[in-house]
Amino acid sequence: MINVDSLTKTYGRFTALQDVSFTARPGRVTGFLGPNGAGKSTTMRVMVGLTPATSGSVTVAGRRFADLPNPGLEVGVLLDASAQHAGRTGREVLTIAVATMGLPRKRVEEMLSLVGLTPTEADRRVRDYSLGMRQRLGIATALAGDPDLLILDEPANGLDPAGIRWMRDLLRGFADRGGTVLLSSHLLGEIEVIADDIVVIGNGRIVAQGTKADLLAAAGTLVRCRDLAGLQHALAAAEVDFTPTPDAPDALRVDADPEVVGELACNYGLALAELRSADSAGLEAMFLELTADTQREGVAA
Amino acid sequence: MSTLAITDAPVAATRHKQPPAPIPFRRILGVELRKMFDTRAGLWLMASIVILAVTATTAVILFAPDDALTYGSFASAIGIPMAVILPVIAILSVSSEWSQRTTLTTFTLVPSRSRSISAKAVLTVALGIVSMLVAMLIGAVGTVVGSAIAGVDRVWDAGPGVLSTIVLAQILGMLTGFMLGVLFRNTPAAVVGYFVYALVLPGIFVTLASVNTWFADNRGWLDVGYAQGALFEGGLSSQQWAQVLVTGIIWLVLPMAIGLRALLRSEIK
Numbered sequence: 033m034i035n036v037d038s039l040t041k042t043y044g045r046f047t048a049l050q051d052v053s054f055t056a057r058p059g060r061v062t063g064f065l066g067p068n069g070a071g072k073s074t075t076m077r078v079m080v081g082l083t084p085a086t087s088g089s090v091t092v093a094g095r096r097f098a099d100l101p102n103p104g105l106e107v108g109v110l111l112d113a114s115a116q117h118a119g120r121t122g123r124e125v126l127t128i129a130v131a132t133m134g135l136p137r138k139r140v141e142e143m144l145s146l147v148g149l150t151p152t153e154a155d156r157r158v159r160d161y162s163l164g165m166r167q168r169l170g171i172a173t174a175l176a177g178d179p180d181l182l183i184l185d186e187p188a189n190g191l192d193p194a195g196i197r198w199m200r201d202l203l204r205g206f207a208d209r210g211g212t213v214l215l216s217s218h219l220l221g222e223i224e225v226i227a228d229d230i231v232v233i234g235n236g237r238i239v240a241q242g243t244k245a246d247l248l249a250a251a252g253t254l255v256r257c258r259d260l261a262g263l264q265h266a267l268a269a270a271e272v273d274f275t276p277t278p279d280a281p282d283a284l285r286v287d288a289d290p291e292v293v294g295e296l297a298c299n300y301g302l303a304l305a306e307l308r309s310a311d312s313a314g315l316e317a318m319f320l321e322l323t324a325d326t327q328r329e330g331v332a333a
Numbered sequence: 334m335s336t337l338a339i340t341d342a343p344v345a346a347t348r349h350k351q352p353p354a355p356i357p358f359r360r361i362l363g364v365e366l367r368k369m370f371d372t373r374a375g376l377w378l379m380a381s382i383v384i385l386a387v388t389a390t391t392a393v394i395l396f397a398p399d400d401a402l403t404y405g406s407f408a409s410a411i412g413i414p415m416a417v418i419l420p421v422i423a424i425l426s427v428s429s430e431w432s433q434r435t436t437l438t439t440f441t442l443v444p445s446r447s448r449s450i451s452a453k454a455v456l457t458v459a460l461g462i463v464s465m466l467v468a469m470l471i472g473a474v475g476t477v478v479g480s481a482i483a484g485v486d487r488v489w490d491a492g493p494g495v496l497s498t499i500v501l502a503q504i505l506g507m508l509t510g511f512m513l514g515v516l517f518r519n520t521p522a523a524v525v526g527y528f529v530y531a532l533v534l535p536g537i538f539v540t541l542a543s544v545n546t547w548f549a550d551n552r553g554w555l556d557v558g559y560a561q562g563a564l565f566e567g568g569l570s571s572q573q574w575a576q577v578l579v580t581g582i583i584w585l586v587l588p589m590a591i592g593l594r595a596l597l598r599s600e601i602k
């Protein structure tokens with residue numbers, strides 16, 4: 033369990049985090065979603081005590097991270113896979129971590145094979161590692177202490193499709209055994225396939241949070257109808273909110289369940305071409321909308 | 334890369350339920366010691382201590398006149414490269430963590446930054462002492478070999494007294510490097526800082542002393558290089574010891590305290 037309580041972080045006059053509160057629960061994968069510069073990494077650095085918070089607090093497993101006697105055995109952390117000594121071999125990087133945690137040396141080989149780094153690769157220096165290999169090494173370090181909690185900042189960054197698939201299964205299994213996983217990403221699709229809970233941050237503020245199911249339901253219904261004007265009229269008359277979607281000219285995203293929309297269409301004698309829950313398209317639209325003022329591009333769908 | 338399998342992965346092991354024991358300081362020392370040697374750069378730096386001591390000794394045998402083949406000559410010849418390499422090692426032990434960004438892992442595995450830094454400080458001093466013992470041994474071998482080659486008597490003109498103040502001077506030099514590493518947390522800046530300390534400051538003090546008589550009279554209390562220079566001669570008066578102490582507080586302890594304070598509170602990225 034990770035508990036973030038009213039976290040605020042300012043850099044001079046710039047507020048990087050404002051009153052951020054959320055909880056990552058055991059047995060669940062919590063996705064921490066937000067556009068570039070939203071404050072995901074800053075939040076995670078505060079969690080592990082690398083960045084001092086201006087106010088607010090974070091507890092992991094009920095304690096401040098700094099108060100954990102041997103944090104590697106309780107919390108696996110991967111903040112930046114590139115932050116490794118370029119002159120050390122991958123094996124040496126793991127050996128140091130394992131030695132610090134006080135684990136037997138054989139753990140190094142176990143972790144290397146777990147993340148799919150071959151012995152030859154393990155003997156290569158980190159400066160010669162590809163991004164994906166660094167990421168795997170970082171994941172190996174985070175998992176070495178067999179922790180109950182994982183804090184991972186963009187762990188899928190640089191992984192190939194097989195690697196992403198593997199990580200997804202790994203994190204799923206980890207949560208299913210009762211572990212707590214918090215992982216960040218700026219890619220909705222990535223979070224959507226793996227997370228149970230989603231926390232959306234934009235501009236240093238939490239803009240939405242909840243279970244994926246709830247957020248998906250909130251994303252509404254996608255409906256297509258040749259008589260678009262008629263449909264719009266019917267929806268307006270029933271006081272149901274809707275927005276055009278960029279996907280198709282005759283489609284609308286409606287803030288109501290498919291069932292409600294279907295009945296309404298029937299009452300007005302409208303023939304629907306498509307009617308379904310908006311799911312990811314809706315979630316993406318919502319994500320872009322929620323974080324609209326923080327988008328560098330300044331446009332939202 | 335080999336194929337990935339998670340089926341019988343070790344993470345699937347049963348969750349440990351007992352709260353873990355705190356990390357003992359001894360273990361942090363061991364890990365930090367390992368980190369000093371586990372890169373090619375680190376290994377060469379350590380090897381260079383021996384290489385430079387042997388080179389300086391050989392140079393004395395080859396180029397010094399026969400009557401200068403005394404232990405004192407060897408000791409001072411070895412002391413010069415040591416005074417450069419040891420502080421650089423001390424700087425790197427701290428600054429490379431920041432330059433290589435390994436602090437991210439180091440301080441998440443050991444959140445108490447002061448414990449990691451203390452371990453580094455202990456190892457730096459220990460390394461300084463060991464290096465100087467090795468250097469003295471190499472100097473002694475040089476004295477025996479050199480005098481045998483030249484066919485002159487062995488002269489042991491540097492006793493335990495001066496040798497121990499020389500070791501002290503070298504340790505102070507290392508701690509100065511360490512302090513600069515802590516203060517700047519950046520390798521190039523700390524190395525430049527060390528050369529300012531070792532080369533620029535003395536020049537300024539010499540100039541000051543030549544234009545200002547008050548400063549010339551009180552130089553030993555302010556000029557750290559001048560005060561510590563006495564350690565290489567040995568036989569310090571109590572006033573000279575006091576000057577070593579006072580300049581040490583001004584130029585070493587004070588900036589170290591400022592640097593440590595900043596290091597403990599700084600943001601690690």
Ligand SMILES: Nc1ncnc2c1ncn2[C@@H]1O[C@H](COP(=O)(O)OP(=O)(O)OP(=O)(O)O)[C@@H](O)[C@H]1O
Binds near residue numbers: 043067069070218
């Ligand atoms: N030391 C600092 N001084 C000033 N601003 C900072 C500092 N550190 C971070 N910031 C700002 O805080 C904001 C949040 O940055 P953060 O790295 O947490 O974003 P992020 O959500 O991780 O983004 P990304 O998806 O690009 O990784 C950014 O605007 C960043 O520029």
Ligand SMILES: [Mg+2]
Binds near residue numbers: 073074185
């Ligand atoms: Mg980030």
